[in-house]
Amino acid sequence: MRNPVVTVGRNAARFMTAYGQVTILLFQTLVAFRKIPTYLPQIVEQYSNIERRSRPLVIVAASAMGFILGIQIGTQMDAATPKWYEGGLILRSVLLEMGPLIMALVLSGRVGSGIAAELGAMQVTEQIDALRVMAVDPVEFLVMPRIVAGLVAVPVLVIFAELVAILSGYVSAYFTIHLSWDGFMKGMTRAFAITDVFASLIKSTIFGVVFILFGCFFGMTAKRGAKGVGSSTTLAFVWSSVAILVLDYVISAVLFFIW
Amino acid sequence: MVIVEHLRKYFGETRVLEDVSLVLNDGEILTVIGMSGVGKSVLMKTIVGLIEPDGGRVLFDGVDITNLSESEYNDRVRSRMSMIFQQGALWDSMTIEENIDLALSIRRNLSRKERAELIRESLELVGLPDVQKMYPEELSGGMIKRASIARAIAARPKYLLYDEPTTGLDPVLAEMVNRLIISLHRELHTTSLIISHDIENLRKFSQRVALLFDGRIVHECAASEMWQQSDPVFNGFIRGEVGILS
Ligand SMILES: Nc1ncnc2c1ncn2[C@@H]1O[C@H](COP(=O)(O)OP(=O)(O)OP(=O)(O)O)[C@@H](O)[C@H]1O
Ligand SMILES: [Mg+2]
Numbered sequence: 001m002r003n004p005v006v007t008v009g010r011n012a013a014r015f016m017t018a019y020g021q022v023t024i025l026l027f028q029t030l031v032a033f034r035k036i037p038t039y040l041p042q043i044v045e046q047y048s049n050i051e052r053r054s055r056p057l058v059i060v061a062a063s064a065m066g067f068i069l070g071i072q073i074g075t076q077m078d079a080a081t082p083k084w085y086e087g088g089l090i091l092r093s094v095l096l097e098m099g100p101l102i103m104a105l106v107l108s109g110r111v112g113s114g115i116a117a118e119l120g121a122m123q124v125t126e127q128i129d130a131l132r133v134m135a136v137d138p139v140e141f142l143v144m145p146r147i148v149a150g151l152v153a154v155p156v157l158v159i160f161a162e163l164v165a166i167l168s169g170y171v172s173a174y175f176t177i178h179l180s181w182d183g184f185m186k187g188m189t190r191a192f193a194i195t196d197v198f199a200s201l202i203k204s205t206i207f208g209v210v211f212i213l214f215g216c217f218f219g220m221t222a223k224r225g226a227k228g229v230g231s232s233t234t235l236a237f238v239w240s241s242v243a244i245l246v247l248d249y250v251i252s253a254v255l256f257f258i259w
Numbered sequence: 260m261v262i263v264e265h266l267r268k269y270f271g272e273t274r275v276l277e278d279v280s281l282v283l284n285d286g287e288i289l290t291v292i293g294m295s296g297v298g299k300s301v302l303m304k305t306i307v308g309l310i311e312p313d314g315g316r317v318l319f320d321g322v323d324i325t326n327l328s329e330s331e332y333n334d335r336v337r338s339r340m341s342m343i344f345q346q347g348a349l350w351d352s353m354t355i356e357e358n359i360d361l362a363l364s365i366r367r368n369l370s371r372k373e374r375a376e377l378i379r380e381s382l383e384l385v386g387l388p389d390v391q392k393m394y395p396e397e398l399s400g401g402m403i404k405r406a407s408i409a410r411a412i413a414a415r416p417k418y419l420l421y422d423e424p425t426t427g428l429d430p431v432l433a434e435m436v437n438r439l440i441i442s443l444h445r446e447l448h449t450t451s452l453i454i455s456h457d458i459e460n461l462r463k464f465s466q467r468v469a470l471l472f473d474g475r476i477v478h479e480c481a482a483s484e485m486w487q488q489s490d491p492v493f494n495g496f497i498r499g500e501v502g503i504l505s
Contacts, residue, residue: 126348129309133342134410135333135365 018239022217025143029213032137032144039145046149051157054110058161061106065098066090066165070172074179083179087187090169095196099162100203101248107154108211108240115146115212116236119219120229128220143216147209154208155201162200195259203251210247211240260285260320261306261418261452267314268301275301277474279315283418288444288451290461290482292496293471299454300345302471303420306452307342308332338365340418345426347407349395355382355406356391359413366414381409384446385439401432405439412443419443421453433457437464458497461485470496472503 036043073089119142122128131138166188173179215236222232261283268276275298283289293299304310306317308327316325324336341362349358359378363369369377382388385405395403404424411419424440425433437457441464444451453465461468462482469479470493478493488494495503 122350125346125351126344127350129304130342130344130348130350132309132329133307133337134362134414135337136361137329 042145062161062164066168074176084183087184088191104207112211112215115215120222158204265315341411
């Protein structure tokens with residue numbers, strides 16, 4: 001049997017090394033931002049990749065999320081609470097938590113893992129080595145365009161998902177507690193705060209950078225062989241999910257104290 | 260001239276290169292042979308700076324290039340040296356034309372017209388004039404090999420490193436690639452380092468041969484005299500004797 005202390009120690013060391021390497025990759029990417037004009041075509045291509053590939057999934061996931069919220073909140077309201085209250089509750093839970101968090105997890109499964117698979121395949125077939133030999137920096141050519149595209153695409157997708165979720169939330173509230181459209185709007189208007197929209201944008205932007213960065217990192221460091229690519233997609237998803245959940249807590253706490 | 264001195268490379272506990280010394284003279288074609296997994300690709304990748312050695316050094320036209328930064332490598336080495344990878348390693352999201360065009364970005368001040376001309380010429384040199392708009396997945400194995408050679412020669416490097424250019428090709432295609440290597444050597448005046456398992460035909464495309472074995476270059480000689488050597492390991496290897504494994 002393995003010594004558990006050794007196992008824990010080794011995993012902690014591995015965690016710290018990977019964490020350090022991802023941080024370095026992030027800095028290299030930021031430096032590569034100066035090459036944005038050169039790689040504009042790649043950025044546009046990546047943007048449309050991210051958008052096009054995930055829109056159907058986002059619609060399905062966001063509607064499901066809205067329906068669940070509508071039912072959950074509706075069934076928990078007692079007779080003393082005015083029905084229109086539900087409009088505000090749906091709006092705020094979607095903007096603050098459900099929208100950015102659930103969508104980031106969904107997108108990291110779709111987009112992040114997809115990037116890990118794509119770059120992983122390039123890594124094991126020596127295409128990334130070939131870039132370096134031809135003096136093309138893989139961070140500038142592969143990582144930076146995906147990050148820049150994600151900086152725009154992910155918040156756009158999340159805001160779109162939130163609209164879908166809010167609408168389906170209303171539909172579900174209508175069927176559970178017969179909430180009227182006017183009541184729903186009243187609830188939303190009373191509860192609306194522009195800071196919630198900012199929170200949504202801040203979170204989705206940061207989460208997007210996280211899952212794209214992890215996707216790139218685990219793809220570029222994929223081990224040789226078919227197993228290597230498979231495990232890089234899994235690792236990308238696991239690591240970005242954990243990072244997103246932890247960051248969600250941190251950002252929520254910070255925003256709570258600021259606003 | 261490329262001089263490799265006492266190169267050492269370990270991957271964790273795995274010893275790959277122990278003490279490799281090798282000279283690649285200007286204008287020659289040198290072939291490195293050796294068993295699968297002995298570290299031939301690692302040696303080649305160390306020379307182009309894709310892998311950092313644990314010890315030893317590489318001199319490129321008299322300059323020590325062992326610990327250069329990535330951008331210094333690009334300026335000093337990779338603008339004059341290119342590599343053809345074992346599986347071709349064409350970028351599969353791009354057409355052949357775009358592949359070669361991206362490889363040309365190493366030469367910064369080319370006009371659009373000059374680039375187009377170099378792309379056309381390179382593809383013509385490898386005998387693939389009509390594949391510009393095709394994607395790598397649309398090409399056969401032999402075409403991929405040739406397209407990847409076209410990509411490597413596009414910027415007209417002085418040195419060409421071929422990692423197993425004929426492995427996996429049928430005898431006819433292999434012969435064709437071997438002839439291509441010779442004709443490129445003549446027309447572009449390149450110096451070439453080749454990794455190959457094609458012992459039979461080695462004499463046709465190569466002037467010198469070196470055997471990498473157990474982390475070292477254990478024997479080198481003129482390709483024309485390779486069948487008259489007395490070194491037991493070298494003889495055993497080129498004649499396929501299992502005995503050398505012990
Ligand atoms: N990036 C790497 N990380 C860890 N080990 C590696 C790496 N690259 C190569 N190796 C190991 O180094 C050894 C030599 O590999 P290399 O690819 O150089 O062999 P080769 O001589 O080219 O073999 P082949 O003829 O099959 O291509 C192998 O054991 C391989 O597993
Ligand atoms: Mg090899």
